[in-house]
Every structure is written in C-alpha cells, then in structure tokens.
Amino acid sequence: MKFHKEGYTTLALSILVVFIINALTHFYFSDNALLTWIVYIVSFVLLVTVIQFFRSPIRKVNPGERLILCPADGKVVVIEEVEETEYFKDKRLQISIFMSPVNVHSNRSPIAGIVKFFKYHPGKYLMAWNPKSSTLNERTTIVVESSFGVEVLFRQIAGALARRIVWYVNEGKEVKQGDEFGFIKFGSRVDVFLPIGTKINVKLGDKVKGGITVLGEFDAV
Template sequence: MTIHKEGYTTIALSLLFIFVLNAIIDYRFADVTWLRWAVYIASFALFITVLQFFRNPSRPFVTGGNLIICPADGKVVVIEETQENEYFKDKRLQVSIFMSPVNVHINRNPIAGVVKFFKYHPGKYLAAWNPKSSTENERTTVVVEHANGTPVLFRQIAGALARRIVWYVKEGDVVEQSKEFGFIKFGSRVDIFLPVGTKVNLELNQVVKGGITVLGELA
C-alpha cells in the first residue's frame, strides 16, 4: 500500500499542526501528565486517520469487454431510473455510491473509451446522501463513449465534509478502464448514469470496491 499523491500536502500540514500542538502542551502543561498523554493519543489518532484516508492500496483491477466497473469504494445508496438533464436530457438508470471518510477516495473509470464531455460545477456542500446534492453541490460531470458507441456519464459529487474535487481527464482523452480519473477529499459520492435497461449486478446497501466490483454490463 502507498500514499496517494493528493495526500502529501494534507499529511505535511497535519504533521506540522501535531508538532506545534504537542510543543505547546509540553511547554505550558509540563506537570499535567494526564493532559499531555491525552493530547499525544489524540494526535496519533488524528495522524492515522489522515494517513488511512489517503491510502492507495494495491489491487488486482478488473477490466474487460462490455463490463462496467464500480468507479469508487463505498456503499450503493441509489439504483433507480431518473431524469438526467445536464447531458442526455432523458431517462437514465442511476447508480450512486456513497464514500464515507474511511473509504479509499480514488475515483476510477468504469469503462474504457473516449471522453466526450467534461464540466466542473462549483456549488454547495449538502450531505452526500441528499438527493439535491447531484444538482446543487460542487461536482464534475464526465461522459465517456465506449467502443460500442454507448456513452456513460459519471459524476463526482462533494459532500458536507469534502472541499476539493480533483480530476485528471479532459474532453478528447482516451481513458483506460479502472485507471484513475479523479479524487475527492473526505466524504462524498459518485453517480453513474447508464442506458435504461442496463443489466446491473448490484443491490442497495451493497459494499463495493472501485476498480474491482463489477457494477453491470453494457448491452
């Protein structure tokens, strides 16, 4: 397991904060043993939490044919037909994966193909499970066209804690399945919009792994 590049600055700032905090506690409360140890333990817990959030575990990524691979780690919170109004402007099958702060937050391409559309939207920071977060929160929209001509839309959505969405793709890029297309810092969500009638292998509340769990299959 390695640390993702998006975590370097945050980890460095966390270490600086921990160092300064512990130095102040040692200087001002040298005789209060219980307080010093409480701060030591809390500092260690904070550092481990930040470290695990930016972990980048080694995985045997899944690829192949018309398979659709889950774009993120987390729990499936939505599987339903809905109106997609930004790009398709018609009915689509929406699958949403909620990422808690303890999940790996790397986002991966669910299919291989060509990026036909990309747009970043500044916005609010509603809780990621709020239905309005799909249209009102900070988010990105990516549409990749598969080799068989089927376009798939996936959307990074910031949550109540997330304050930065990172993306690595642009229109015209040729992307590989299960390779990174972005990263969201702290709790968040990824939506994927598929043609109505697409075979989906997931169930609500199922825990999935990005780049590994097979979401479904394109017709």
C-alpha cells in the same frame, strides 16, 4: 499500500500542527501527565485518520468490454431510473455510491474509451445522500464513450465535508478501465448513469470497491 499524492500537503500540515501542539504541551504542561497523554493520543489519532483517508491501495483491475466497474469505494445508496438533464436529456439508470470518510477516495473510470464531455460545476455542500446534491452541490460531469459507441456518464459530487474535487481528465482524453480519473477529499458521492435496460449486478446497501466490483454489464456487442 501507497499514500495518495493528493494527501501530501494535508499530511505535511498535520505533522507540523501535531509537532507544534505536542512541543507546547510538553513545554508548558510537562507536570500534567494526564493532559500530556491525552494530547499525544489525540495527535496519534489525527495522523492515523489522515493516513487512512489518503491511502491508495494498489488494485489489480480485470477489464472487460461489456463490464461496468465501480468508480469508487463505498456503499450503493441509489439504484433508480431518472431523467438525466445535463447531457443525455433522457431517461437513464442511476447508480450512486456514497463514500464515508473512512473509504478510499480515489475515483476510477468504470469503462474504457474517449472522454466526450467534461464540465466542472461549483455549488453547494449539501449532505452527499441528499437527492438534490446531484444537481446543486459542487461536482464534475464526465462522459466516456466506449469502443462500441455506448456512452456512460459519471459524476463526482462533493458532500458536506468534502471541499475539493480533483480530476485528471479532459475532453478528448483516452481512459483505460479502472484508471484513476479523480479524487474527492473528505466524504462524497459518485453517480453513474447507464442506458435503460443495462443488467445491474449490485443492490441497495452493497459495499463496493472502485475498479473491482462490477456494477453491471452491457448487452453483448
């Protein structure tokens, strides 16, 4: 288990705040054992929460040209045909994964290929499960073209708690299946848009793991 680089600053600030609060509590309220222990316990929970959120487990990815891997840890909350209006401008099969604050929040590429399109959109911070969050919230849109010409669009979407989306890709970059392409801080969602007719291997409510769970499969190529 590793600690993700995106959490270094947050962890340092958390340790500093905890140290100051505990020092002041010990100095001014050392005669109040109950208050002192409450502060110690809350401080411990805060640090554990930060470490839990920014953990970065090592994943062994089993790539497959026909496979579409899950881009994030979380729960499948949407599987439906929709009109994708930003890039494809036609009907696509949307799968959405909701990440709670306790999930691993690194995002992984569902397929291997070349990044054909990238765009960052500033926006609102609606709850991540709100259908409008896909088009109104802060988000990125990434399209990767596979070696056999099929394009997959995936979108990082900030939620009510998430206030920063991080990405590590740009147009023209080659990505490997299961490699990290970004990170979203404190609760969020990732949408994946697939060609109509793609075989889907998950169902609503399934708990999934980024880079491990197979969302679906392309037709034989």
